[in-house]
Amino acid sequence: MRHNAYQTxxxxxxxxxxxxxxxxxxxxxxxxxxxxxxxxAITWEFLTAIPKNGMREGGIFPAIxxxxxxxxxxxxxxxxxxxxxxxxxxxxxKDNLLTRLIKLAIINLAGVPSVxxxxxxxxxxxxxxxxxSSILAGSLTxxxxxxxxxxxxxxEALDSVPQSFREVSLSLGASKWQTIQYSVLPHALPGILTxxxxxxxxxxxxxxxxxxxxxxxxxxxxxxxxxxxxxxLPYHLYVISTQVPNVSVEIRYGTALVLLVMVLSANFVAxxxxxxxRKMKKW
Amino acid sequence: xxxxxxxxxxxxxxxDVIVQTRELNLFYGDFQALKDVDIAIRxxxxxALIGPSGCGKSTFLRTLNRMNxxxxxxxxxxxxxxxxxxxxxxxxxxxxxxxxVGMVFQRPNPFPLSVAENxxxxxxxxxxxxxxxxxxxxxxxLKSVLLWDDFKDRLDMNALNLSLEQQQRLCMARLLSVKPDxxxxxxxxxxxxxxxxxxxxxxxxxxxxxxxxxxxxHNMQQAARVSDDTGFxxxxxxxxxGKTKRIFTNPQDQRxxxxxxxxxx
Numbered sequence: 001m002r003h004n005a006y007q008t009x010x011x012x013x014x015x016x017x018x019x020x021x022x023x024x025x026x027x028x029x030x031x032x033x034x035x036x037x038x039x040x041a042i043t044w045e046f047l048t049a050i051p052k053n054g055m056r057e058g059g060i061f062p063a064i065x066x067x068x069x070x071x072x073x074x075x076x077x078x079x080x081x082x083x084x085x086x087x088x089x090x091x092x093x094k095d096n097l098l099t100r101l102i103k104l105a106i107i108n109l110a111g112v113p114s115v116x117x118x119x120x121x122x123x124x125x126x127x128x129x130x131x132x133s134s135i136l137a138g139s140l141t142x143x144x145x146x147x148x149x150x151x152x153x154x155x156e157a158l159d160s161v162p163q164s165f166r167e168v169s170l171s172l173g174a175s176k177w178q179t180i181q182y183s184v185l186p187h188a189l190p191g192i193l194t195x196x197x198x199x200x201x202x203x204x205x206x207x208x209x210x211x212x213x214x215x216x217x218x219x220x221x222x223x224x225x226x227x228x229x230x231x232x233l234p235y236h237l238y239v240i241s242t243q244v245p246n247v248s249v250e251i252r253y254g255t256a257l258v259l260l261v262m263v264l265s266a267n268f269v270a271x272x273x274x275x276x277x278r279k280m281k282k283w
Numbered sequence: 284x285x286x287x288x289x290x291x292x293x294x295x296x297x298x299d300v301i302v303q304t305r306e307l308n309l310f311y312g313d314f315q316a317l318k319d320v321d322i323a324i325r326x327x328x329x330x331a332l333i334g335p336s337g338c339g340k341s342t343f344l345r346t347l348n349r350m351n352x353x354x355x356x357x358x359x360x361x362x363x364x365x366x367x368x369x370x371x372x373x374x375x376x377x378x379x380x381x382x383x384v385g386m387v388f389q390r391p392n393p394f395p396l397s398v399a400e401n402x403x404x405x406x407x408x409x410x411x412x413x414x415x416x417x418x419x420x421x422x423x424x425l426k427s428v429l430l431w432d433d434f435k436d437r438l439d440m441n442a443l444n445l446s447l448e449q450q451q452r453l454c455m456a457r458l459l460s461v462k463p464d465x466x467x468x469x470x471x472x473x474x475x476x477x478x479x480x481x482x483x484x485x486x487x488x489x490x491x492x493x494x495x496x497x498x499x500x501h502n503m504q505q506a507a508r509v510s511d512d513t514g515f516x517x518x519x520x521x522x523x524x525g526k527t528k529r530i531f532t533n534p535q536d537q538r539x540x541x542x543x544x545x546x547x548x
Contacts, residue, residue: 164388165394167350168392172382172405173381173405183394
């Protein structure tokens with residue numbers, strides 16, 4: 001009987017280990033292939049020049065810039081809105097039907113497929129509000145997509161600040177808003193930052209939402225205003241992989257590598273901040 | 284020695300009442316947590332509230348700085364007069380009430396900031412002090428809780444690295460920076476060991492010179508050691524209230540007697 005239990009445990013252990021390895025392997029494989037096939041393409045010219053000869057030569061600078069613009073634009077809209085509504089939901093709202101409906105809606109918003117956001121953005125921002133296909137429309141669409149991420153992580157960060165901080169602050173005569181300002185938000189900041197960075201990597205990597213709202217097939221110049229179209233890395237990758245014939249494998253994988261590095265380094269920063277936060281946290 | 288003091292206390296009885304409640308009732312929804320509490324607490328004395336868990340002593344304490352406002356479904360009737368002012372009045376300025384009536388919590392709860400920042404938290408929020416006076420405030424507050432000598436060279440140390448006793452002292456110092464009149468202490472020693480408890484009690488004796496202290500405690504010996512007046516509460520009622528010495532030697536109510544002799548609680 002005891003022997004049996006021991007053997008069962010061993011089998012379970014091996015199965016669990018294999019499952020874990022199977023999860024990790026594709027990740028390693030993807031990164032490996034992209035680095036191996038793409039890193040020859042990474043030159044100064046590739047990073048800083050505009051595409052030439054029907055995107056078969058030259059660089060991807062406009063796409064990098066476009067992605068940066070879109071990420072910044074997304075944050076300008078999503079960050080204040082998301083953080084403020086998370087503060088409202090955690091600190092002010094009472095637990096009633098309306099609040100629960102709002103929370104449910106936010107969870108559902110996180111589950112909406114990104115192409116639906118794209119279609120929504122096309123309908124609202126591009127056509128109805130007449131922003132046209134533009135950085136503004138794309139940023140707003142991406143902002144709506146990342147809002148649930150920012151709200152959820154901010155809410156978690158606020159919830160993890162001990163109730164006693166609020167009590168002390170109030171008992172010292174601080175108003176509710178002062179309490180939030182001085183004894184809740186500063187301690188929730190690292191958690192909020194983590195959410196922001198997750199939102200950045202999501203916004204940088206998505207293709208579908210920008211497909212109808214901002215992305216340009218090819219632009220020989222950089223966007224001049226928020227009402228201009230822009231190139232973006234994920235869409236550019238799609239274009240040179242499927243729409244333009246005879247693009248060298250190197251350029252395609254080089255583009256993927258640049259996108260991957262941008263997203264992964266954002267994630268890496270998030271991880272570093274989070275681990276620092278965990279070390280700091282002693283309450 | 285004891286006689287003149289008690290005479291003096293008796294003389295002050297009416298004139299120096301700083302906290303007075305009349306028919307104070309408090310409900311959490313349907314549950315009545317306080318029943319017709321009438322109490323008169325003297326200025327610059329230590330008043331202890333004792334009683335078994337759930338008897339309403341902490342609830343009572345938290346009505347005095349209106350911290351119960353934070354809880355949903357609380358209903359209060361009756362009068363609470365602090366310095367003759369009815370603090371249940373809707374017009375009352377909560378900020379000045381809470382500056383006047385400060386609170387020390389059960390678990391030491393310093394902010395995860397430096398020692399100095401903890402003390403300057405309230406002065407910064409209320410903008411009561413100029414920046415150049417900040418070091419003076421820190422020194423003053425730390426001195427009054429006897430932490431200055433230990434920390435004058437380590438003011439930038441994170442408060443979470445202090446011992447629990449030091450943390451609790453720091454919390455008191457942080458509170459003193461708003462210049463309160465009344466200190467509410469909700470079992471301030473329950474997280475501390477006996478030696479630390481003793482030292483906090485000594486500190487309370489010193490603070491009594493300048494502040495009115497109301498302390499809720501589970502520890503009857505502590506009430507007997509530290510307080511001038513003691514109130515015994517049971518199921519939301521104030522059963523008996525009087526001089527600590529009398530309560531512990533000659534309780535008038537059978538229930539008080541049963542409690543202090545350890546028959547329940």
